[in-house]
Amino acid sequence: MKDKGFKEIEKIVKKDGYNLTKYKKYLNNKSLIFKAAKTYGSIIKYVDKKYRKNKELIKKCVSNDPYAFRYVDKRLQQDELLIKESLKYENTRTNAFSATMMNVGKNIKSKKLAIYAINKRGNNYNFLNKVLRDDFNLLIYALKKDGAAFWGAKKAFQRNIDVVNLAKKTGIIQRYPKISKLPFKVPEDIFFYFKDKERKNKDIKRDVEEHRLYSGGLYWGTLLNDRPDGYGEFFNDDRVYPVEYKGMWRKGKFNGKGFLTNYNEGSDTLWWTYEGEFKNGEAYGKGKKITYQLDGKGIYEIEEGNFKKDFPDGKIKVIKDGKKYFNIYKNGRLIKIGNKFV
Numbered sequence: 001m002k003d004k005g006f007k008e009i010e011k012i013v014k015k016d017g018y019n020l021t022k023y024k025k026y027l028n029n030k031s032l033i034f035k036a037a038k039t040y041g042s043i044i045k046y047v048d049k050k051y052r053k054n055k056e057l058i059k060k061c062v063s064n065d066p067y068a069f070r071y072v073d074k075r076l077q078q079d080e081l082l083i084k085e086s087l088k089y090e091n092t093r094t095n096a097f098s099a100t101m102m103n104v105g106k107n108i109k110s111k112k113l114a115i116y117a118i119n120k121r122g123n124n125y126n127f128l129n130k131v132l133r134d135d136f137n138l139l140i141y142a143l144k145k146d147g148a149a150f151w152g153a154k155k156a157f158q159r160n161i162d163v164v165n166l167a168k169k170t171g172i173i174q175r176y177p178k179i180s181k182l183p184f185k186v187p188e189d190i191f192f193y194f195k196d197k198e199r200k201n202k203d204i205k206r207d208v209e210e211h212r213l214y215s216g217g218l219y220w221g222t223l224l225n226d227r228p229d230g231y232g233e234f235f236n237d238d239r240v241y242p243v244e245y246k247g248m249w250r251k252g253k254f255n256g257k258g259f260l261t262n263y264n265e266g267s268d269t270l271w272w273t274y275e276g277e278f279k280n281g282e283a284y285g286k287g288k289k290i291t292y293q294l295d296g297k298g299i300y301e302i303e304e305g306n307f308k309k310d311f312p313d314g315k316i317k318v319i320k321d322g323k324k325y326f327n328i329y330k331n332g333r334l335i336k337i338g339n340k341f342v
Contacts (some may be wrong), residue, residue, distance in 0.1 A: 005273075007028055009023055010035065013036050014035055014038075014039075015039070016039055017035065017036030017038060017040025017043050018043075019036075020032055020033070020036040020043060020046075021043070021046050027046060028047055033057065034045055034056075034060065037057055038060060038061040040064075041061035041062060041063070041065025041066075041067070041068035042068050042196060043061065044057065044061045044068050044071045044072065045071040049073075052073045058072050059082060059085050062084055063088075065186075066087075066090050066098075067098075068100035069099075069103040070103050070287065071085065077103070077107055078104070078107040080108070080109075080110060080113050082199050083100065083107070083113065084113060084116060084265070086104075087100050087101075087116065087117055087132035087219035089204075094175070098121050099119075101117060101121075101127035101128075102125075102127055105124065105127030105128055105129075108128060108129065111132065111135070114138065115138070115141065116285040118142045118145055119145070122142050122143070122144075122146025122147075122148065122149050122170075123146050123148035123151075125139065125142035125149040126148070126149060126152030127152070128152070128156075129285075133152060133153065133154060133204075134154065139153050139157055139163065140162075142165070143167055143170055144165045144166070144170060146168070146170060147168065147220065149167075150163065150164075158235070158241065159329070182213075192299050196307075217322075218236075219220065219232055219233070219234050220233045221234075222231055222249075225254035227251060228247050228252050229250055229252070230247060231247070231249070232247075232249050233245065233246045234246075236315065240327060242262075242263040243260060243261065243262050244260070244263075245258055245259070245260050246259050247259055247278065248257060253278075254280075254282070255278055255280065255281075256277065256278060257276070257277060258275075258277075258278050259274070260273065260274045260278075264294075266298060269292075269296025269297075270290060270292040270296040270297075271290070271291070272290060272291040272292060273290050274287055274289045275288050276307065277307075282309050282310045283309075283310045284307060284309065284310075285307065286305070286307075287306075287307045288304040289304075289307070290304065290313070291304045298318070301317050301319070301321040302317075302318065303317070303327075304318075305317055308332075309332070311329065311331075311332030312329040312332070313329055313332070313338050314328070315327075315328055316329055325338055326338030
């Protein structure tokens with residue numbers, strides 16, 4: 001018979017499935033796992049491996065959190081019905097990238113399913129396997145949906161004038177004219193940093209280019225081994241997730257101090273900015289994040305403190321609605337609202 005403790009846990013799990021991870025005693029209770037999966041798809045990461053082969057559970061998990069696919073049994077990561085189910089419910093307006101395709105896009109073998117994915121989001125084409133991306137007609141179909149599909153095409157297709165023109169027409173360089181074409185100049189403090197560093201590493205040859213197409217956007221800065229390295233500025237043309245970055249790079253990723261600006265979907269209005277430290281392309285270290293109101297003008301919230309893999313981590317100073325207080329985060333989740341500060 002179910003005890004009182006079970007019923008209490010059942011209530012909090014219904015509200016937020018993540019809560020189940022806090023109770024090891026009940027973590028592998030099938031009933032609770034299925035309830036948790038309705039609101040927290042990644043519960044599959046914490047439960048017994050046998051559940052990673054349960055299609056019914058997987059369906060629930062990926063329907064509300066496509067990232068859950070990374071924890072699913074590898075054979076079922078190729079199940080086309082599960083992939084379609086995940087694509088079906090993925091919110092293309094709130095999700096910056098297609099988590100389904102990022103995790104299992106290469107496993108798609110059916111052209112019919114590939115077209116279904118492209119209909120959901122044109123740049124899903126970029127995550128398909130090489131066999132499907134060798135299909136020129138499929139590329140044209142994807143480009144008509146979103147010019148960003150250009151970045152997933154093989155080099156031979158990217159040189160095709162019809163492909164380039166179609167990509168431009170559907171959004172690939174809509175924002176580029178807004179970038180200043182002033183001569184590139186490395187900030188003085190960064191220049192002397194390079195000078196000292198390269199004096200010790202004489203084999204390093206760093207080039208400076210003005211405008212260069214790179215990773216779905218336009219890069220303007222220093223290069224090492226043909227990749228952004230050192231100080232550089234980047235502006236992409238993603239209609240769903242337009243961003244601008246100014247700061248340090250290493251091996252083609254944000255590394256060191258930088259300033260990242262994110263715009264709202266298909267517009268120039270601010271969404272949020274982050275100024276601070278980066279590691280391997282993610283906010284990592286001390287930083288300050290400012291989230292803006294829907295109009296992109298007023299400030300909605302300021303978070304300042306330590307970040308880890310793009311999320312606040314530990315004790316974070318928060319300013320919101322005129323109130324100042326501390327929040328405690330762990331693995332990107334708010335676990336405690338702290339005391340106010342002056």
